[in-house]
Amino acid sequence: MRSVLFAAIFAIASFAAASAADAKGCIKGAIVGGVAGHYAGHHGVLGAAAGCLYGRHHAKMQMRQQQQPAQPTPPNRQQDRL
Template identity: 70%
Template sequence: MKRAFFVTALVASLSLIHTAANAEGCTKGAVVGGVGGHVAGHHGVAGAAAGCAVGHHEAKKKDKEKAASGAAAASQPAGK
C-alpha cells in the first residue's frame, strides 16, 4: 500500500515538473532565484520556485507589451 502511494505521488510530481519546465522565462528566473535563495540562507529550492514564477510573469508581460506596440504600429496610417 505504501509503495503504491509512493509511486502515484512520484508520477504526479514528475508530470507537474514536466509541464512547468516549458514555461517561457522560467529557466532564467529559476537560476537567478536559486542562486539568490542559496546566498540568502540556503533556500535555493524556494528561491528557484519563486524565480520561475517571476521569470514567467515578466516574459508574459514583455510579450503583451510587444503585441500592443505591434498593434499600435499597424493602426497608424502609412502616409503620415
C-alpha cells in the first residue's frame, strides 16, 4: 500500500513540475505503472516512473500524428498504362 502512495505522490509531483504538454499522459501512465509495479514485486515507484515516461512518449507520438497533414494517396499505376 505504501508503494501505491509513493506512486501517487510521484505522479502529482511530476504533474506539478512539468508543463502541460509534457504532463499529458504522465499521470495516467504513472498510476497504471505504479499499480502494476506494486503487484509485480513491490516496485511501485519504479513502475510509476516507467509508466510516466511511456505515457509521455505515447502522448507525444499521438500529438505528432495529429499535426501531420494527411498524405495524398498515390495515383493508381494501372490507370496510367491504359
